[in-house]
Amino acid sequence: MLLRLSLDLPRDAATVAMARRALDGALAGVGVEDDCRTDIQLALTEACGNVVVHAVAAADYTVDVTVNDDQCTIEVSDRGDGFVLPRSQMPDSSATSGRGLHIVAALVDHLDVVSTAGTCTRLRFTKRLTWTAPSRPTRPKELD
Template sequence: MSIWWSLHLRREAASVPLARRLLLGTMETAGVDPDISYDLSVALSEACANAVEHGGDAGHGGCSEAYRVTAYLDGEKCRIEVADSGPGFAGEDRPPRPAHDECENGRGLYLIRELADHVHIGNKPGRNGAVVSFDKILKWKKDAPLVAV
């Protein structure tokens, strides 16, 4: 069985826990192992926080005030994509590096890479905006209702 959903969210801090709760609820209902659900929810929170903080440009009017989250649970994998309308990443081919211990910011993309199996960090083709996508192989709870056969 496949499940997917997409959210169009305002670039506000309150949108981050909303996306996280929706993902956790979906995965719990489907019967995904709680440890896998937690890893993906933390990675999603980091990607959303990045879109909220860096994903807009005042020169683009209303479209820069939102970002999009899409999640797919398909078979044995979950794929999540967070896309915004900001300036995108400079030097997108460089992998993010962890911030210094004293820094409050700068750990999000590194943490996503540590929690997910495959990560792509780049820019939207032909227009402004960053895209962070990641996936993880799912493990299921015993007697999960939506286990892929």
């Protein structure tokens, strides 16, 4: 199975929920388990929310999703000013921001962040999918 979804969205807070609902509907439609979809929804919300809040030089952003066999890969990218990657430590409890990338990393299997000062930021993360028992896609034997 191969599923691709690409969204070009204005940098507006309302688009975060739109992206989350579109992806959740697609994943539910192919039979991804609720708990797995919840993790993906939260990771996507944090990634898109970071663009809306921090990429002030960007007018829009892109969400590209690929579901291939048992893995979902999501790339959220913008053409904002970029940023310096934070230290790997979680901010202290009094901090009002800085937790988004840590939350994404905790929810997914792999996270890459590429940020180039003055040009763009790209978050790419992957999550192994779990399926509802009767919905799990299978490959025809002739393809194995």
